[in-house]
Amino acid sequence: MRRTIKASLAAGVALLIMGSQALAETIKVWSRQTDESAVILKNLTDAFTAKTGIQVETYNTGMDFEQRLARAAAGRDLPDIVVNDDSALGQMLKMGIIQQIDPAKIEGSDQVVPAAWESAKGADGKFYAVPVSAQAFALFVRKDWREKLGLPQPKTWDDLRKLAEAFTKNDPDGNGKADTFGMTIPASTVRGYASWFMSNFIWEAGGDYLKQENGGFKPDLANKAGADALGFVRSLFCEGLVQPGAINATTGDALPTFRSGQTGIFLTGPYHIAQLDEQPGKNVIEVLPPPAGPGGVAALAEGTSAYIMAGTKHREAAEKFISFFISPQGQEIGMAEGSGHTPLVRLPINKNVDVNAIRKDPRWETFKEVFDKHSHYVPPVPNWTPIRMATAEGFNKILSNCNADIPAELKKIDETVAAELTKQKALAE
Template structure:
């Protein structure tokens, strides 16, 4: 009898210990390309997931050298299970050989994600390599108090923006009697291809594009009058000193402080900066205006944040549960960080059941929503857009920095560089080879 009791006790302990071990194994690691302003939002998101699922989440975030850290982790075989990163980072991460394909049918709630968001998750081979969790477009933040003081209307066209930039630069809009204000904050740096990222909306507004799909590949299209017009227009802002000093070497991290401090009066960005700009210079003095119409009409870069499942994943079932939570209405609303004053992870929700207007109750967010729905342009689905953004960022920076450069000639040379890069990616149309 004692022997049977002891046996039962040992079996119970084994089952108990096995349950504990299983519980301990229910954990995932998530790396996120986020700035410190949104780390508390990520914590709120993972805490809610853990409370709901019992699965713990180990996180790491940085907004500075994320790509380099990923490369080092891949080399050292210390990669996480999931990465939250820009949608445009897909190609670069695919080339690193670290991405697992996504089976949307195994992720609860995937049918509620908008078709356009899923399209952004597809690579040029037609396969899905990420789960979209956020979308965004861009608009102009403008010093409303400056504009109204000078008696100018909200800008609707390139000409309107130019006139506003001239007035903000030359007519002392802050009334301090000093020539210390400038029209537009421009990030013209080559760092992470910022010059190309910034110029993209204006290129589409001009009616131009980077590449076009043709047959089995892509043809570079930077050597057109439309792209030349966009570069010439923005170069005029810099060369006529309507942009902040040092614009040619500025990143977005440099331009934001110029707008917040009252040095510049026009700032192109996404909705994620609303909380910061409400704090400084203040909600009452800043307005959000849709991107202007160029010769080709209204257009805006469309971007997003995606969750990537890595080949290093140890617990696919747990990882899929986290991916499902990210796109669920609850996860989306937590990541939108409504009322927290923090930078949100989810800007525009990808879940069709989440009403951005109801959550935000702020008409400024609807400017971004309408822009995304009507005028948003995702970057072309080439195998590695990051590499092309780097090449074009350097080329655009060179054009913007030389006030007497032959723009058409520079773009012809840049077009050939893009063709070489596409060829290296086996993505150049056969007609160009």
């Protein structure tokens, strides 16, 4: 009887231990994705659970993610991992809700392409995220229009201007009406779109937003490169070579103008391939590297990163999940090729994953080549968001006024950015 009681107690203790272990082996992953990507995230977490036994609870939204994250932080109910834009690093670090990452503790981190790691650094040079997806900008061009007008693929800014002018003035769709335009441009100040778009041209001009100086950053737009970039893009506006309403357009507003055949050139990311294949059609568009400016070819690099959140009690499990995500198996699941769903992984960040072998689409290889050779991430300041917004306001003002003194306006933008940098430095101290 005594042995039976002891055995029962032992079994009960074992069950309690097993139960606590099971709880310890469940992690929460939140992702800033639309419902279109939810099934891909589920496929990824199911495969991870099958491999490790660690359960995963997921949550995703593309609408009010930042607000929900802030509420979770206030309620001390953060998830273990957040999958979010790499540009969110500074804001989340400022909120104090992410932990520093030691790449050496992430299995497979040596397989991540070096360019992608640049997006995971804070202003202090330390890592606070692990990149899981990358992307860069390239040109979508109406190939049928270009060939009809007998023009070459644009290699330089001058080529781009000539193509935009021909698409605007030479009736490329052959309907006998003056109803087409060259460039699709989202120049709205909403969420900083004007700055987001202009960054490509600033780097192509050989310029940058900031320069590092004495261990910090200093504004660097008020110079010849900055003036060249704003002057070139403003000329497209002033000559009527962009879609109507471009000055107030977000990407969501601008996309339909290219899809409907109103415009013939669209500088954007690979996430629009599927939509543009539907309309205007895969057979009439081509994807080309961005044209070279005075400083060469350059493109905005963006991506998605995985962040380990403050307060997690499952750090080791979180690191295992991230290791799986960046592995060839995790990257291929995230790429969602052939699924009909929006991928979590656009360009793979694992150097052992061949995008061509999976996508079987040379346009993706073009995006990868642009990322590998010509990509630029925004400067790693403590918080890029207010700088993006301030520069967007200034750029929008220049683009909307054909008589604006560009050097003088850029000087004002630099002064605003300098004040923001001073503020961020004071907060950091």
